[in-house]
Amino acid sequence: MTHSLTTAKWTLEQYHQMIVAGILDGQPVELLNGEIVEMPPEGEPHAFYSHDVAKYIEHLLGEDRVTVRQGKPITIPSSNSxxxxxxxxxxxxxxxxLRHHPYPENIFWIIEFSDSSLRKDLEPKAKIYATAGIPEYWVVNLQARALVVMRDPVNGNYQSRITLTEGTIxxxxxxxxxxxVRRLLD
Structure with missing residues (x-):
C-alpha cells in the first residue's frame, strides 16, 4: 500500500491569523498558492539593486503617480497568495x-531581482501574477545580467516574454x- 503525500493548503485568513499570533515571527516566508514558502536570504547585490532601482523608479515617475513598495506583501485572493x-x-x-495590501487591480507592475530564486520567480510567481491579471512583470536575472520582461497575461500565462540586456524599455x-535596461543591470 502506497501513501501519497498531501500538502496542507492555507487560506489568506489563516495565514494572517498566523502572522497576528506571532507564529511566523522571524521567518522569511510568503504565501504562494496556499503554501507557506521560505524566501532565501538577500545577498548584497540583490539588496543593493532592489533598493537602488526602487529609488530610481520613484524619482522617475514621482510620488504623485505611484507608490513603490520594496519587499512588502501584495494580496492575491484568487490564488490564496x-x-x-x-x-x-x-x-x-x-x-x-492601512486596511489592505495592494490587490492586483492596484498594481502597475512588479519587479523581482533573482539570483538563487530565479526558478521560483520565473515559474510559480509568474503564473500567480499572470493569473491575477497583473499586466507586467519584470525579472532581473542577476546571474546572467539580463532583464526578462513579461506582459499580456492571458489564462494564467504571460503571452509576451522577452529578454533584454540593453536598450530602452x-x-x-x-x-x-x-x-x-543597463540602469537596471549595472
Whole structure:
C-alpha cells in the first residue's frame, strides 16, 4: 500500500491569523498558492539593486503617480497568495493600505531581482501574477545580467516574454517613462 503525500493548503485568513499570533515571527516566508514558502536570504547585490532601482523608479515617475513598495506583501485572493516582491509599483492610495495590501487591480507592475530564486520567480510567481491579471512583470536575472520582461497575461500565462540586456524599455502603465535596461543591470 502506497501513501501519497498531501500538502496542507492555507487560506489568506489563516495565514494572517498566523502572522497576528506571532507564529511566523522571524521567518522569511510568503504565501504562494496556499503554501507557506521560505524566501532565501538577500545577498548584497540583490539588496543593493532592489533598493537602488526602487529609488530610481520613484524619482522617475514621482510620488504623485505611484507608490513603490520594496519587499512588502501584495494580496492575491484568487490564488490564496501573498507574495512579497522586491518591487511593486502600485497606485498611490496612501492610507488605504492601512486596511489592505495592494490587490492586483492596484498594481502597475512588479519587479523581482533573482539570483538563487530565479526558478521560483520565473515559474510559480509568474503564473500567480499572470493569473491575477497583473499586466507586467519584470525579472532581473542577476546571474546572467539580463532583464526578462513579461506582459499580456492571458489564462494564467504571460503571452509576451522577452529578454533584454540593453536598450530602452517603457512600462505599459507609463509609456512616457523611458528606462535604460543597463540602469537596471549595472
Amino acid at each position: 501573498e507574495p512579497e516582491p522586491d518591487i511593486a509599483v502600485v497606485q498611490p492610495l496612501g492610507r488605504e493600505y 517603457y512600462p505599459l502603465a507609463f509609456p512616457d517613462a523611458s528606462i535604460a
